Amino acid sequence: MGTRNNRVGGGAAAVIGSRGPSKPSKPAAGNSALLEQMRQAAENVDVATLPRIRLDKIAPHPDNPKRRSNPNTPKMLTLKHSIEEHGFLQPLTLATRADIVAASPELEDLIDPKAEFVSIIGHMRTVAGALAGEIDAPAIIRTKNLSRGEIAAIFFAENKHRDSITPIEEAEAFDRMLNNGYSQEQVAQTLGVSQPHVAKTRALLDLPEILIEAVNAEQLNRADASRLLKISKTSEAAALAIWQDHLDEVKEIGDDDAKSPTPIATLINRQRAAAELRAREDDLRAVVREHGIELLPDSRPVTDLVEVAAEDALGEERERVVGARISNGHLTYLAQPVSPPPTTSIENDAADDTARSDPADGPVAAASEDDRVHEPVAATASAQVPVVSPVAAQRRSAAEAASRQRAEACRLFLQSELPPATVDQTLMDGVLYAPSRLDAKMAKVVSSWLDRKIRADRDIEAQVESKAHRQRVSLAVVLAAIENEASREKYDTEDWPPYVQRHVARLRDLGHLNLDQFMDDKLASNDVG
Structure with a gap:
């Protein structure tokens, strides 16, 4: 042989x-x-x-x-x-x-x-x-x-x-x-x-038996199996739901080599973000009920109402509050607008004086110095408050709502397991396009995302011992710098720069961010799929 x-x-x-x-x-x-x-x-x-x-x-x-x-x-x-x-x-x-x-x-x-x-x-x-x-x-x-x-x-x-x-x-x-x-x-x-x-x-x-079989059949790799194991320890049903979503997507793609299924890590992040959003909105509903404020249905038009800050809505402006809306984890109090006080104008005063005077008496005498001091300043053109169009106000409101969503997505991003390539890309965008320093304002944002106190007046190495944690702080500073740029009012009407577009797309692709219409339009207009 x-x-x-x-x-x-x-x-x-x-x-x-x-x-x-x-x-x-x-x-x-x-x-x-x-x-x-x-x-x-x-x-x-x-x-x-x-x-x-x-x-x-x-x-x-x-x-x-x-x-x-x-x-x-x-x-x-x-x-x-x-x-x-x-x-x-x-x-x-x-x-x-x-x-x-x-x-x-x-x-x-x-x-x-x-x-x-x-x-x-x-x-x-x-x-x-x-x-x-x-x-x-x-x-x-x-x-x-x-x-x-x-x-x-x-x-x-x-x-x-x-x-x-x-x-x-x-x-x-x-x-x-x-x-x-x-x-x-x-x-x-x-x-x-x-x-x-x-x-x-x-x-x-x-692992649940069905996932063990998937690993043995080489359908589920070691890293993803470990991720699903963490989920299953809290909720086996949640882990199995993620796996089923993956199988459904694989079946839908079929033999199309140009497409690939969403990574398991992204599906987990999406589920986690959705669960945290549901929990947050449940808490907000409890707050609204506690203060006896009506939660307005989505079908109720609110164009005739104005937003009121929470401290005002629950304080001195409480009587004007009509209800509240909860959207994407954010609570908005809505109230009747304040009726503008009656205004007088120099033209009206002149017209009244003309009406009261007898044309035969000639022109009205010039006002005295004391009279001029008490003329209404609000009546002058230079003192009038700029008028914001309803369309511009709506764009600004949408941009602010999108900014709040991204801030929450940044927090989830920093608490998740990140692929090395994602870390590299994020830090590169920060170094090349969004340079920043850890000032007091930035430290406050970073601290809220990382759930730990970060001070701007102390060296990071003195505050954070772990190399991995220092990297998270660096990532947080970069994200805060990019978000600071993305939230500028000029982008209500202008396109985001490419590095901001990449930032938003990363948050979306990792499953931390569901794009609203404002952000979806921003990315679609620049062919960021």
């Missing part, structure tokens, strides 16, 4: 060794030294000298991922063709069924009673060999009992070496080791990973 490779697979040899001293079943501290002993025990094996075991006498180990028995996967078919052409280039590593059951009695009912051996390394080769028409295969027989935790470590190392292990399979391997005498630190040392990685990966087993 062609030239045969006489070495054991690299992943397996790195953990178990083909022969040599056995290690104690209970892990000792510093298992890395024990693994080094196993590596040194691995030796070249001439496949031709090994016994051949009938494939129908070999059963899979119950803890080996079941998907490795699927005969229709591309990897299995590739392995089948290789065996058809070259035979078995590597031996199987087996243990007797009796030894496996002796070490782990709970597995007895899970292993085919007709089998004499259980595959430890090479299960896919066992399946592929049968598909290729092979009757038997060369094998190394382990004569030492292996604990379930030890076998879990072997499966992990072998499958990881072949780059064919899912995060859930990894989590299951960690879990079996932890349930068989290993500590998290020992698992980490044994498998060459970090202790936090062990803890975070094992936690994926707490």
Whole structure:
């Protein structure tokens, strides 16, 4: 069947060794030294000298991922063709069924009673060999009992070496080791990973079953699975709703390569923003009810009313208040406008004087100095209050409402997990286009977004120890500077500069901001999709 490779697979040899001293079943501290002993025990094996075991006498180990028995996967078919052409280039590593059951009695009912051996390394080769028409295969027989935790470590190392292990399979391997005498630190040392990685990966087993299946099917990656896990701890229904939204979008896109589904992180941010908005609006409704103010329905026209500041609406202007409106988390009190006081004009006074005088008496005498002092100043053209058109007032109101929405989106942005590219783009826009300094006004805004006191008169490094937190402060200052520009009154009628457009689009794309008509028009007019 062609030239045969006489070495054991690299992943397996790195953990178990083909022969040599056995290690104690209970892990000792510093298992890395024990693994080094196993590596040194691995030796070249001439496949031709090994016994051949009938494939129908070999059963899979119950803890080996079941998907490795699927005969229709591309990897299995590739392995089948290789065996058809070259035979078995590597031996199987087996243990007797009796030894496996002796070490782990709970597995007895899970292993085919007709089998004499259980595959430890090479299960896919066992399946592929049968598909290729092979009757038997060369094998190394382990004569030492292996604990379930030890076998879990072997499966992990072998499958990881072949780059064919899912995060859930990894989590299951960690879990079996932890349930068989290993500590998290020992698992980490044994498998060459970090202790936090062990803890975070094992936690994926707490995902709802449908999400576990999605991870194993490689539909859901590790990072997104961890994000959904956080959601599911509070509300499993919310996590499943996000996943369903993702599936619906994938189905809708179909085979259109030009489109891609919304990232899971963005869907999570959108749900979080919507939930916080609902909670905020519920609180605002409670405030309105507490003060006995009517919440005006959307169908009620309000063009005849004026906005009143909250302190005035609940204070000296209370009698004029007609009702309140809640929109996008903002409460607006609406009141009857104050009737303008009657005004007099010089022209009216002159007309009255003319009407009272007798034309025959001649012109009215000039007013005295005292009379001129008391002439109404408001009647002069230069003292009249500028008139703001209803359209301009409406634009300003829309711009202010949009600014409040973006401020809330900035707060959510700073509290979320941010892709490195987003951080880089935001900081670059701040450095190149919206330079700013942390003054008192800026510090107040930044403090409200970060929920911590930031002072402008002290060095940031003295206030924030963590490098990650200092980066958040830097991002907050940049966002505040961009928002300061975006909120300028001139943009009620003018286009935003490109860096402001990118800023608003980022908030939208990350799911923190639902564009209202004002912002949507701003981006649409500049082809920012």
